[in-house]
Amino acid sequence: MGEEKKNRDLIPSMIKNKEKRAEVHANLKNQKKLEKRKRAKARDAAEKQALELGEEPPPRKTPRTIENTREVDETVCKPDDEELFAGNDADEFSSIIKRDIVPKVLITTCRFNSSIGPDFISELLSVIPNAHYYKRGTNDLKKIIEYANARDFTSLIVVHTSRRKLDGLLIIGLPEGPTAHFKISNVVLRKDIKNHGNPTGHEPELVLTNFTTRLGLRIGRLIQTLFPQDPNFRGRRVVTFHNQRDFIFFRHHRYIFEGKENKKEVDSKTKSKDKGEKASQPKVVARLQECGPRFTMKLISLQHGTFDTKGGEYEWVHKPEMDTSRRRFFL
Amino acid sequence: MPRTTKVDCPGCPPLRALTFDVLGLVKVIQAQGKDSEIPKVVERWGEPDYSKSVLAASLVDRKFDPLLAVARKNGLIEVLNPLNGNLHVAISDNTDTSPPKDDAIIGMHLFAKDELALASRRCTLLSCTKKGNASMRSIDFSSSSSEDISTNIVKTWKVCGSGDVLCSKVDGSETHALFGGKGVEVNTWNLEQCTKIWTAKAPKKNSLGIFTPTCFTSVTFLSKDDHRKFAAGTSSHQVRLYDISAQKRPVISFDFRETPIKALAEDVDGNTIFVGNATGDLASFDIRNGKLLGCFLGKCSGSIRSIARHPEFPIIASCGLDSYVRFWDIKTRQLLSAVFLKQHLNGVVFDSHFVGEADTTHSAVDSIQQDIEISQTFSEEEHTPQKRKKASKEDGEGKKRKGASKENKKCKKKSHGETESKQR
Known part of the structure; x- marks a missing residue:
């Protein structure tokens, strides 16, 4: 017993002999594991006992994650903020979100694009309704913006590639901006997804999650303007932009509600007639089928107004000095 | 435990600032000057309305009867009382030929040194629009009823034939x-005679023969009397x-840095300027x-407008554009505090005659002097011992620099003299 106590007090990293150190460390680890198991067992037992006695089980603890220990941010939108709503009513996206204008999207590549660009764009075209691909040629982006403005486009997407890999995505709201520049990574095209589905031409539903701050809300609204505001629920097509730790995950799914009869219930149906009614109501199961592409975006900058690298004003730029903590998020 | 970086705000001396945003709101920020107190929004004037977005503002900062002029997007110019936000007078920028949308006001100045002003409650203001229509007008609001506001445009002139005016400043x-x-x-x-007395010349082409088109985004005079x-x-x-x-160039x-300069401000000593650019540096x-x-340095990421x-x-x-107002110490260049104001901000002005709660009993002049003393002690107290050392070092350097600068000045004077003599 005395030795054990000694061992506990020792810090393994202070021991200079490697063999001994490894042994002590392994011991310590084992003990910790046992203790943890004991605690879990005790907790389970308490819960079971409470259930048997008909009491409320003790509340389960929530694990501490980076998201729920996020640094306090005063720019997080509050639901009772009248200035926020007034600001939203007046911003560049309100005319589309109020359904006064139907969104029309122009998609183009960077100037020296490789084949991955058009491949990716052909899939984007199937995701975004009323999107048109134009070859970039040697046109300047500012000229393209003028052209798109003249033709009543509401947004412009530029897909950037380098070394035959996608690396950037520019989303420009027309005619007044803003311009969001995203880094794009983890691209999986449709043909590389196993058991992928093929989307229909219906207007998709849009899911935007976790865009909480003022900046996040603005980005969310910018993405919202790419899609028509009246989804066709017959298509059962859903496009998701999920924000987690400032990374925006894009997914595109088809869903289906299937009536599925449970085998056990079928068995019980034959056994007893009382449960027959229940079994006749088929259990509804929602199933998802992914129809790509799949990619991740990260915001690099948000520019006020349309694309202008020389004279443009930035609303938000990522700077290295802002990364002071892992728990600081901007969207 | 999660490691979180706390924004350490040393707090501000008693101050009062007015900010103007794109929703046309005027917000008043006050700090009472107590220990490490963060300034707060105490008042908000106006209703959120995008068409009333503030484009330019000017404050006459005096003890008795201060005035604030605000130019809005819909072409209105309002004269307010900066103490309580009461509207004195609102006039429309009557450029009846062109709609105000494509000829927005970009700069405004309310004249402080106006002998008539105090006597008969009138003020003079200079406004300049984007297309270069500058106008000087005097507004009379002596009577309380809003009907007989007499505005007489004293002078109007065209600043430029073509191009867009983006900035203006009165010395x-x-x-x-x-x-x-x-x-x-x-x-x-020259505002008295309304004549153009000087125009700059574009700098020469660079070594590659490339000429950069002129686009001035901000101007400021270096000292008050020059x-x-x-x-x-x-x-x-x-x-x-x-x-x-000296010369036209x-x-x-x-x-x-690498993005356009968006804001300039001068220090009172006339040698230092503060530069803000479009990425928030x-x-x-x-x-x-x-x-x-x-x-x-303060994690500022949106374009600085003012x-x-x-x-x-x-x-x-x-x-x-990052919708924060930040207060900085000039000497240590540290962030004193930041206030989040929800909208893109277009301007900020200081009301220097605000006195904190602590010394309201004293007379004005004394209190201001005291404030200065307080602020000095305050700023000294702020530093941890280490930093104090640093500051003292900096001071020493500052002295050295001053010495150096004096020499520079001499050199400059010499050069000036030479140029003058050459001209002769």
């Missing part, structure tokens, strides 16, 4: 005005110092030699 003695913009070289006007020297910021991220008495020009420069004194210098305390305020 401390209020006799001269500067205008500059996209395709408009900086030019100086209209001859001023600094200008361009959208090609250059800060230039012009001297009317810039005396000094230097680059700052803020720095102070010694304008005599174009040396960077230091950057103000910088204001407090007349008494060594404090500047900056605001812009």
Whole structure:
């Protein structure tokens, strides 16, 4: 017993002999594991006992994650903020979100694009309704913006590639901006997804999650303007932009509600007639089928107004000095 | 435990600042000057309305009867009382030929040194629109009823034939005005006679033979009583110092980072300027030699639209598209505090006659003096011992620098003399 106590007090990293150190460390680890198991067992037992006695089980603890220990941010939108709503009513996206204008999207590549660009764009075209691909040629982006403005486009997407890999995505709201520049990574095209589905031409539903701050809300609204505001629920097509730790995950799914009869219930149906009614109501199961592409975006900058690298004003730029903590998020 | 970085705000001396945003709101921020107190929004004037977005503002900062003029997007110019937000008078910018949308007001100045003003409650203001229509008008609001407001435009003139005016400034003695913009070289006007007295010349082509088109985004005079020297910021991220008495091309020009300069402000000593650019970098420069004194670091990420210098305390305020107002210490270049104001901000001004709660009993002059003392002790108290050492070092350096700068000045004077003699 005395030795054990000694061992506990020792810090393994202070021991200079490697063999001994490894042994002590392994011991310590084992003990910790046992203790943890004991605690879990005790907790389970308490819960079971409470259930048997008909009491409320003790509340389960929530694990501490980076998201729920996020640094306090005063720019997080509050639901009772009248200035926020007034600001939203007046911003560049309100005319589309109020359904006064139907969104029309122009998609183009960077100037020296490789084949991955058009491949990716052909899939984007199937995701975004009323999107048109134009070859970039040697046109300047500012000229393209003028052209798109003249033709009543509401947004412009530029897909950037380098070394035959996608690396950037520019989303420009027309005619007044803003311009969001995203880094794009983890691209999986449709043909590389196993058991992928093929989307229909219906207007998709849009899911935007976790865009909480003022900046996040603005980005969310910018993405919202790419899609028509009246989804066709017959298509059962859903496009998701999920924000987690400032990374925006894009997914595109088809869903289906299937009536599925449970085998056990079928068995019980034959056994007893009382449960027959229940079994006749088929259990509804929602199933998802992914129809790509799949990619991740990260915001690099948000520019006020349309694309202008020389004279443009930035609303938000990522700077290295802002990364002071892992728990600081901007969207 | 999660490691979180706390924004350490040392707090501000008693101050009062007004901010103007794109929803047309005027917000008043006050700090009472207690220990490490964060300034708060105490008042909000106006209803959120995008068409009333504030484009320019000017404050007459005096103890008795201060005035605030605000130019809005829908072409209205309002004169307010900056103490309680009461509207004195609202006039429309009657350029009846052109709708106000494509001819927005970009700069405004409310004249402080107006003898008539105190007697008969009238004020004079200079406004300049984007297309270069400058007008000087005097507004009479002596009677309480809003009907018989008499505005008589004293003078109107065209600043430029073509191009867009983007910035304007009136000097401390209020006799001269500067205008500059996209395709408009900086030019100086004498306001009493309404004549253009000086126009800048574009800098020469660079070594590659490339000429950068002129686009001035901000101008400021270096000192209050000298209209001859001023600094200008361009959208090609250059800060230039012009001297009317010396030459038409810039005396000094230097680059700052890689995005257009959006805001300039001068220090009271006339040697330092504060430069803010479109990615939210803020720095102070010694304008005599174009040396960077230091950057103000504070995780600022949106374009800076306006910088204001407090007349008494060594404090500047900056605001812009990231919708924060930040207060900085000039000497240590540390962030004192940041206030989140929800909208894109277009301007900030200081009301220097605000006295904190602590010394309301004293008379005005005493209290201001005391405030200065307090602020000094305050700023000294702020430093941890280590930092104090640093500060003292800096002071020493400052002295050295001053010495150096004196020499510089001498040199400059010499050179000036030479040029003058040459001219003769």
